[in-house]
Amino acid sequence: MNEAALDRIVAFFESFSSRDLPLLGEFYDDDASFKDPFSEVRGLAPIRRIYAHMFEALHEPRFVVTSRMGQGNECWLAWEFRFRFRSWRPETPQVVRGASHLTLGADGRIRVHRDYWDAAEEVYEKLPLIGALMRWLKRQAAA
Structure with a gap:
């Protein structure tokens, strides 16, 4: 892994x-x-457009990389995505x-980007109505 390319991306x-x-x-x-839990695109x-929508829909979105690993032409970044919803509880900070x-x-640019995170736990459970359903489903699955 080209450490300079990874530093630049982070x-x-x-x-x-x-x-x-x-x-x-x-x-x-x-x-x-x-690709992430909501989208899969090429180009x-x-x-x-995905990032532009993120900036339109969320207030103060930002990524904090908490760890990273690289080998060959691949790397993993663990992160926290911090933001506030614009239209629902905008005063409450959120973390995914x-x-x-x-x-x-070979030029150090990203060819494949795949995000892994739990949309149910990190987003849906925090929303009114659907959140109650998601928490109920989680309790049923754990029982």
């Missing part, structure tokens, strides 16, 4: 803001793929914990 994600959207091509390959323009598996090209 620094980008930890300081990422809406004004950095035009810079995504410096970090993602033009034909990169991205720089759809990836840019997850990990990203990244595959880099």
Whole structure:
């Protein structure tokens, strides 16, 4: 793993803001793929739209990388995603914990980005109505 490329990617994600959207091509390959619990897309323009939506829908979103590992052209980043909802309890800080598996090209840009996190626990359980259902389902599964 090119340690300089990993340092660059981590620094980008930890300081990422809406004004950095035009810079995504410096970090993602033009034909990169991205997948998380809500989306699966290929190409720089759809990836840019996902991040643009994040900045529109959430207040003060930011990533904090808590650990990282790299080998060959692959790396794992464990992170906390911190934000506040704009339309529901905007005064309450939220944290989603997850990990990203990244595959880099020879130029150090991201070719494959896959996020792993539990949407049920980290988002749905916090929402009114659906949250009560999700917590009930969780209790039933654990019984």
